[in-house]
Amino acid sequence: MAYWSGGPSGWSNNNARNAKHANDWVDYYAEIYNWKLITRFFPFIKKHKKRMYLTILAMIISTLSAYIQPFLIGNGVEIITNANKTIIERTKQIDITAVALLITTVITIGAQSFQRYNIGYIGQNILLDLRKSLFAHFNKLSMSFFDKNETGKLVSRATSDVVVLQELMTSGFLNGFGDLFGLIITIIFLFLLDPLLAFVIIATIPILIIIMIFWQKFAAKAFIRVRQAIAIVNGTINDNLSGTKVIQSLNRQEKNLNDFKIVNKRNELENLSAVKFQAAIIPIIEFLSALTTIITLSIIAIRTSNGSLSLPEALGLATAFTLYIQRFFNPIRDIVLQYTQLQRAMAGAHRVFEILDTKPTIYEKNNAKPLLKPSSNILFKDVYFEYEKNLPVLSNINLEIKQGESIALIGPTGSGKTTIISLLSRLYDVSEGCIFINNQDIRDIKIDSLRNNIGLVFQDPFLFSGTVYENISFGKKNTSEQEIMSILESIGGSSFINNLPHGVYSEIAERGQNLSAGERQLISIARALLRNPAILVLDEATANIDQVSEKMIQDAIKIALKGRTSIVIAHRISTIELADRIVIINKGSIEQIDSHQELLKTKNIYSDLYKILHSQ
Incomplete structure (x- = not known):
């Protein structure tokens, strides 16, 4: 039996043909970022631009208040360990730092709550508008379009693909923007704390870029094969449910079950392959994060031993930099963990706008007139x-x-x-x-x-x-x-x-x-x-x-x-x-x-x- 999986090509049990289709899918759907496609959503977002601006502002405020906390904590550690000040002076400064931490925490919580509510509101409205646009466009398209496209595939584009896009344009887009803004804030605070140590951390960026380029090249095919495999599973289930009467009348239950076991096993193997790629990259990022922390703490220790840093300063820097290093690597972790979502979203955007860009072959002329009555020759x-x-x-x-x-x-x-x-x-x-x-x-x-x-x-x-x-x-x-x-x-x-x-x-x-x-x-x-x-x-x-x-x-x-x-x-x-x-x-x-x-x-x-x- 042959099973269709959508995309630019079909699918069969022919391995050579499947390999070609895998490459077609990579070329067509492997992008995790396409600015041209993202700009296609602007008309849908424009209707909610005031709310979107407020949401972005809330995200900036929550990110700024959250990312200032390591700076305050490091400063608090330095105050506590500074023996040159009296207990009363340290207590007074710690109280100020504690109040500042409390205020930033309250601001972060409030801004994030406002941000999440508005993300949900905008997301649901984008979902509504996208589906309305697709439904209206379906009704305008000519029969020739439906002759060439399977109903199940079209339903999938109007449902699951639109949901993925809604997630991308709300939580995915804003989370990505928040991560980028947080990265910028982190770098700024690192330079404010200590330019030398900041350069040590930034030096890992080229290494990360090289690793991500190399990883993405192989991971793209793996994650696309996962989507192909689950599409085959879904297609098999759909065929069996639709053809239950025929299957039972021909006593094909056991044969179909064996066929399903094969495609389901393949789905398992493809998922395990993709998991290996994800499992491989996360430890590398964690290793770089740990290595950067060790190098940073070693430099702080050397500078403390040679007298260029006092012990309170060293402890404050060590605390702040340890926290900021974690914040620095968080966006990289997010990209890896959200890789499949980003890839699905871009593929979904391709598929949705492929329909919206399809022109009806049957159209009405501008000077068209009503049918004359009552004759009907x-x-x-x-x-x-x-x-x-x-x-x-x-x-x-x-x-x-x-x-x-x-x-x-x-x-x-x-x-x-x-x-x-x-x-x-x-x-x-x-x-x-x-x-x-x-x-x-x-x-x-x-x-x-x-x-x-x-x-x-x-x-x-x-x-x-x-x-x-x-x-x-x-x-x-x-x-x-x-x-x-x-x-x-x-x-x-x-x-x-x-x-x-x-x-x-x-x-x-x-x-x-x-x-x-x-x-x-x-x-x-x-x-x-x-x-x-x-x-x-x-x-x-x-x-x-x-x-x-x-x-x-x-x-x-x-x-x-x-x-x-x-x-x-x-x-x-x-x-x-x-x-x-x-x-x-x-x-x-x-x-x-x-x-x-x-x-x-x-x-x-x-x-x-x-x-x-x-x-x-």
Whole structure:
């Protein structure tokens, strides 16, 4: 089995291909810092700029007050150990130092509390705005986009990726800024205390940079392989949950469990590999921190022994520098510990803005006009279409449908029938040629006006979780219960509604699983008719219903088609016979157009189908 893991490439059990994909992921997602991507968030942050400025100010105050404490503590140690001053003098100075420490502690706590509350507020609002932007953009994107992208991946981008970005732009961004500001404050205080010792500590920076560059080069691939591995695990779980019925019917439980053990074990090994890198770098940083402390204390001891420092001064410097060395290395530790979060955030930013930057292929012209009424003549003129370049699906489609006429499209699976109706409602645009409604090129018609005048009933009706009322009124606001019942009665659907516990306000389970196929289709037909469309399109509306429900749906279709221009895609003769003319589509082209009776007089796809069904 092959498992997809997202990113610029897929994934399979082919090791050579997987190695290539790992490198692709490194090139695409290995960044832990990308200023261009970060600036894309500024419009979202700008709405909260006053609060953000106050939060940054609180962070500066809390960092400053926290980082001044080692200086005060070192000064306090020097005062306590200074025998040249009286106890009263030392007590008075220690009291001042203690009050200063208390004040800085209170300021730190207050500023940090204010900072954390505002980080949470800004973060949740950024999360809200990002998801709203993504949701709105999803609704604008064309069907071709959804054809090429898996639903699970898109849901992941709107949920987990956005959460990671929110964490980056709030706690991650401010913590990083706080660490940098704290590092600057530390260096300033180190130079104020003793420039020579300060240079000793700063000398470790080039060493740290070289180590981090070397470490990041190898760690990036390790952490990305971890994300690949967990993506494979998640994909495997998703496939198994979605296909439970098939798995159990084929008795594949044990085989699938063994497959899962393999990918889960791989996930464990990749995580252990990443842990090794993290485990290797932390001791190196701790070693440098300890070595710097030893060198600093040794220099202080030498200077004390040669008389250049008094004992109180030496003890004060030793205390302050020991504390500041810990503060100096803290940001480096944070970068290592937050490395995977930063990497995930940058990868998430790539993925989120990749969607937001995607332009719809179906767009409305600035001078588009509403669809003219009441006429609804349809003309397909020299229409060609291809989903992928150089792979034609429709060729030279010429078809005129007069107002009030019903046309049935028949042909083998994959012949292009559904594509024709998708082009009519502009879910896709023609590659060549034109489609006219009332002598208007549909590309010159306002999209909402076009689609409001076309009612679509699909083979597998999609029902949303909610009530029957909410599903039928989905495409029309402020619909009354009376309108709903009137539509249902007109197509013979009121009886089953009356048998539901709460009528039209009865709850529908996910995808309508608590209703029969026929009942779901009746709701779908009612939803399409509620807007009273001039054109009605039925795409295999009777394909998935049983014989008991068929007559109910056929009666509903007869009523729905009456007086409307309609296109029906069907394989059932009983549905095809309702049409005025039948169009035979084969390999993307029109082979023949005629009435039911005329087509039976010659040998063709329809007459062959008719004979087969009536011979049974």
